[in-house]
Amino acid sequence: MVALAFLVLAVAAIPAVLGERRVRRARRERDAALYEVQMRARRYAKSFQQAPTPLALVNPSSLHITEVNEAYMMLLGRTRDQLVGEGVANLGLGSPRARAQWIRRLLRSGLVRNAATTLVCHDGSTRDVIVGLDLLEQADGEMQVLVTVHDQTEVNRALAALRSADERMRELTNTLDEVFWICTPDRLVMHYISPAYEKMSGRSCKHVYANALAAYDQIVDEDRERLIRELPRYNQGDARDTEPFYVHEFRIRLPDGALRWMRAKEFPVRDTAGTVLRIAGVITDITDQRLLEEQLRQAQKMESLGMLAGGIAHDFNNLLAVISSCSGLLAETIGRDSPDAELVDDISEAVVRASALTRQLLAFSRKHVAEAVVLDTNIVVTDTRKLLRRIVGETIEVDTSLDPELHAVRIDRGHLVQVILNLAVNARDAMPKGGLLRLATRNVDDDVVLEITDNGCGMSPEVLARACEPFFTTKELGKGTGMGLAVVHGIVDQAGGKVEIDSDLGRGTTVRIVLPAHAGPAQANRTITEDSERGVETILIVDDDEYVRRATARALRARGYNVIEAGTGRAALVALPTAKIDLMLTDIIMPGMNGRVLAEAARSRFPELKVVYMTGYTDDEVVKHGVARGEVELIEKPFTIQALALKVRSALDADSRVTGPIEIPIDRSNHSRLDLT
Known part of the structure; x- marks a missing residue:
């Protein structure tokens, strides 16, 4: 019975024991959950802070x-005690109206994102911020609003500075003539191209933005093929893309057909790994630079030609001087009635032509010794007109229209005659079946214009562009030197003028010689008769070339002068005291003692001695030896007997001679003996 009683009691106690265990377990779970919440709250609070x-x-x-x-608190500049428990306005965010809008949006959607506003700090300064609001439910079920603030002040300042720099860069690129561009590594997309592209290419920037490769369409075919071969292919790992920049030069054709030279300099923009992100570049129009380079090459070519001409001028002119003097003496000896007179005329004509060739080379290189005088262009045209008739032939009519009030000009008379003759020859060749050659003069402002017009075949634009190039000719091989207009250009440029050419294919050509007008009147001419070429004075001839010296002495003796010859400067100084020398005729460039040094030494002993210089060299070489054209009496080789006699007579009569150029009487029946060039 007792055992049964204990069993009954034990069974009755089971529910109570089980209930106790459940309570203890529930307490443990509750405590663990509370601990977890507390730990999370601590972690959240720590992360929050x-x-x-x-x-x-x-x-x-x-x-x-x-x-x-x-x-x-650091951003706002206030402590926790100054903020917690205070109204939301103390957060310094936005205006009351803006805050009310945020609350409405928050209650409607549970969050607010990217609200840009201004935060007013405790010290009154402001910051640009982006605000976010989130509605949160806490563990106790209470709702809280989490306010997140992102300070954008420095970012905005950087963006503003970037926009300002971009604006300045755009203003700069808009004012520069160069074209700036940025494209993708494969060159298929144009990110940016400056407005200068439209002025440079004559095409719209939109055209290139739509199709970047369209920019290559304007490049001349052969240059485009070369450029495509040279361009590094950054998107294909081209081995050539290791350089910091690349330079390419090419030609483009504008919509009006004009060609322009361009220089493109491009830079690959890389990231830190060396990968090309984009290509930037600048394009410059170098057409003017190319033209200057071409002009420099032409100038160097002319300089080389001048050096060549100067090198041959002395010896060649000495030979011509001998031939000219001998042919002149022979002509005087046999007379005009001799059957051999025509042969002598041919010799004289050959001398004139050979001398003209040398002078053309020197004038082309602008190294010819020029004697600029003030003259009347009308008189030169009138004097040359009769000669023109023989040059152009009977099928071409020569007409003149001369301004009677024409201003004077300052130019070498022989050079002006040569300009007219060269242009007349060109006009003749342009009118093989005959036509009209018209010479006109007029005043234009402060210039004098000599206009020479023909109604011949004219020139195409391509030929006109090269008309003044040396050695350029459209004539058959052996029938033209290509020096005519080049010589004209050199002469006129040397005189301070300019050459203008208008030509229409099939209609004719007009060449205008524009020379600066001279303020004073043209110098009066005086005529020297044949009697004034003679004399009885004693002349000392000094020249290291025996043949020139002997021919010159023979010519002067034929004019009645007493002549003493010397082959060197030292020999001349020895000869001076042996007789009363009235005039010394000396070559300038001689071995040992040149003419200038000789003249100074001679005049130091004989102050009244008169000196005439002879030269077959270019102006540069003469100046190097101390002789300036305007300061002394100078005669160029080759010279005719008549020109020599007139120069000597003029120098001897220097104290009493009339100022002005000497007009040599022209024998119209034998004008070929006169050196008009």
């Missing part, structure tokens, strides 16, 4: 601040 982003908690019902983190 240590977060680098400014954070704040706000009670949505009372709109009071319940918590702020360190980052928010």
Whole structure:
């Protein structure tokens, strides 16, 4: 019975024991959950406080601040005690109206994102911020608003500076003539191209934005093929893309057909790994530079030709001087009635032509010794007109229209005659079946214009562009030197003028010689008769070339002068005291003692001695030896007997001679003996 009683009691106690265990387990679980919540709360609080982003908690019902983190307090410049428990306005965010809008959006959607506003700090300064609001339910079921603030002040400042720099860059690129561009590594997409492209290419920038490769369409075919071969292919790992920049030169054709030279300099823009992100570049129009380079090459070519001409001028002119003097003496000896007179005329004509060739070379290179005088262009045209008739032939009519009030000009008379003759020859060749050659003069402002017009075949634009190039000719091989207009250009340029050419294919050509007008009147001419070529004075001839010296002495003796010869400067100084020398005729460039040094030494002993210089060299070489054209009496080789006699007579009569150029009487029946060039 007792055992049964214990069993009954034990069974009755089982529910109580089980209930006790359940309670203890529930307590343990509750405590664990509470601990977890507390730990999470601590971790959240720690994360909240240590977060680098400014954070704040706000009670949505009372709109009071319940918590702020360190980052928010540092941004605002206030302590926790100054913020917690205060109204939301103390967070310094936005205006009351903006805050009300945020609350409405928050209650409607549960969050607010990217609300840009201004935060007013405790010291009154402001910061640009982006605000986010999130509605959170806490563990106790209470609702809180999490306020997140991102400070954008420095970012905005950087963006503003970038926009300002971009604006300045655009203003700069808009004012520069160079074209700036940025494209993808494969060159298929144009990110940017400056407005200067439209002025440079004559095409719209939109055209290139739509199709970047369209920019290559304007490049001349052969240059485009070369450029495509040279361009590094950055998107294909081209081995050539290791350079910091690349330079390419090419030609483009504008919509009007004009060709322009371009220089493109491109730079691959890389990331830190060396990968090309984009290509940037600048294009410069170098057409003017190319033209200057071409002009420099032409100038160097002319300089080389001048050096060549100067090198041969002396010896060649000495030979011509001998031939000219001998043929002149022979002509005087046999007389005009001799059957051999025509042969002598041919010799004289050959001398004139050979001398003209040398002078053309020197004038082309602008190294010819020019004696600029003030003259009347009308008189030169009138004097040359009769000669023109023989040059152009009977099928071409020569007409003149001369301004009677024409201003004077300052130019070498022989050079002006040569200009007229060269242009007349060109006009003749342009009118093989005959036509009209018209010479006209007129005043234009402060210039004098000599206009020579023909109604011949004219020139195409391509030929006209090269008309003044040396050695350029459209004539058959052996029938033209290509020097005519080049010589004209050199002469006129040397005189301070310019050459203008208008030509229409099939209609004719007009060449205008524009020379600066001279303020004073043209010098009066005087005529020297044949008797004034003679004399009885004693002349000392000094020349290292025996043949020139002997021919010159023979010519002067035939004019009645007493002549003493010397082959060197030292020999001349020895000869001076042996007789009363009235005039010394000396070559300038001689071995040992040149003419200038000789003249100075002679005049130091005989101050009244008169000196005439002879030269077959270019102006540069003469000046190097101390002789300036305007300062001395100078005669160029080759010279005719008549020109020599007139120069000597003029120098001997220097104290009493009339100022002005000497007009040599022209024998119209034998004008070929006169050196008109």
